[in-house]
Amino acid sequence: MKNLSILPVVGLALLAAGCQSEPSAPAAALGSIDTVALKRAYAGETEGKAVSIYFLRNAAQMQVAITNFGGRVVALQVPGKDGKPTDVVTGYNNLKDYLSQPEAYFGAIIGRYGNRIARGKFQLDGTTYQLAVNNGVNALHGGPKGFHNQVWDASQPDAHTLVLNYISKDGEEGYPGNLSVQVTYRLSEDNQLRIDYEATTDKKTIVNLTNHSYFNLNGDGDSTILDHVLTINADKFTPVDSTLIPTGILQDVKGTPFDFTTAKAIGKDIGASDAQLKNGLGYDHNFVLKPVATAGLREAAVVYSPNTGIQLTVLTTEPAIQFYSGNFLDGTLQGKSGKKYMHRSAFCLETQHYPDAPNQPSFPSTTLEPGKKYQTSTVYAFGKH
Numbered sequence: 001m002k003n004l005s006i007l008p009v010v011g012l013a014l015l016a017a018g019c020q021s022e023p024s025a026p027a028a029a030l031g032s033i034d035t036v037a038l039k040r041a042y043a044g045e046t047e048g049k050a051v052s053i054y055f056l057r058n059a060a061q062m063q064v065a066i067t068n069f070g071g072r073v074v075a076l077q078v079p080g081k082d083g084k085p086t087d088v089v090t091g092y093n094n095l096k097d098y099l100s101q102p103e104a105y106f107g108a109i110i111g112r113y114g115n116r117i118a119r120g121k122f123q124l125d126g127t128t129y130q131l132a133v134n135n136g137v138n139a140l141h142g143g144p145k146g147f148h149n150q151v152w153d154a155s156q157p158d159a160h161t162l163v164l165n166y167i168s169k170d171g172e173e174g175y176p177g178n179l180s181v182q183v184t185y186r187l188s189e190d191n192q193l194r195i196d197y198e199a200t201t202d203k204k205t206i207v208n209l210t211n212h213s214y215f216n217l218n219g220d221g222d223s224t225i226l227d228h229v230l231t232i233n234a235d236k237f238t239p240v241d242s243t244l245i246p247t248g249i250l251q252d253v254k255g256t257p258f259d260f261t262t263a264k265a266i267g268k269d270i271g272a273s274d275a276q277l278k279n280g281l282g283y284d285h286n287f288v289l290k291p292v293a294t295a296g297l298r299e300a301a302v303v304y305s306p307n308t309g310i311q312l313t314v315l316t317t318e319p320a321i322q323f324y325s326g327n328f329l330d331g332t333l334q335g336k337s338g339k340k341y342m343h344r345s346a347f348c349l350e351t352q353h354y355p356d357a358p359n360q361p362s363f364p365s366t367t368l369e370p371g372k373k374y375q376t377s378t379v380y381a382f383g384k385h
Helices: 035-041 095-100 275-280
Strands: 044-046 049-051 053-057 063-067 072-079 085-087 121-124 127-130 153-158 161-168 179-187 192-201 229-232 234-238 284-289 298-304 310-316 320-324 348-352 374-384
Touching (some): 035 053, 044 095, 053 161, 063 179, 229 320, 234 320, 275 284, 298 320, 298 348
Antiparallel strands (some): 063 072, 072 085, 153 161, 179 192, 192 374, 229 298, 234 284, 284 320, 298 310, 310 374, 320 348
């Protein structure tokens, strides 16, 4: 859902000279994740805080690599229908590339506010707050120094769990309140990667956290996701203007290219003559999930690759999901496999509250008050189709 833009990285100590000479991990997309090479390639620091990489594994051949720089999912391997481990997320083999390449938010924790806020402004109790503007006239994904660009404190209590903590200070990127955030990644034995988000504040603020992993279930570096078959459990979506800010209307998907209520290939209608596809340069829209009678996780989307047989099911406690079809990938970024990330070669399914909700009274609130706890969970469950 993003335009690629160069982020100014100031005062960052990149990898030590000895680490820069180490090989990257070209095997990451082919077999077992090369933990030794990746640990060396991420042994650096930014703004005086150490960056590392952590690994989660289970007995079912699933492996996940996560760095505390932005809480980014760097690699995620699952077995396909032939049993071959396949890395299904985009990313880089070293910290240096995350710091120096145009920002695509690969695998990152997004905050304080995922998605866009119109003109970077909102009001709370009569006070207007001006956020960092980094996407045309709008604020996107918490600003250029959002959570994706921070070094999180990390602890790994066991082989299946990684706990990340970050304190976002009052005024950071324009947001009010000291926000204490904890994000926990857990890998189950049945190939589910669960992400639990928690946050508290000492001043009324807004929060909308998500993960920005890009997937290609054919394997990282494959040239297209248009052959993937997708279902989204949503009867409505939020149309956007030319700057990708919601108009405030909830539109029925029926009779439009946005109808994924029954499974269809992502590429089936992406080239249709449609004003919303024109605004998004493809799919880059918030889908409103069907209401459910009980609280807790609900199925939001299912997508599979006919080639590998790998299926991804997204479950969440959030009311919406952003489907982004990789429209701004243009071949300028080279990933782990040495291949360039081409146009629509990866997709995102970002669980969330609605974009620009602080400026849209009819949208579900994203306000967090002192004494309250923000809690939300999302599960990326992998299987075979």
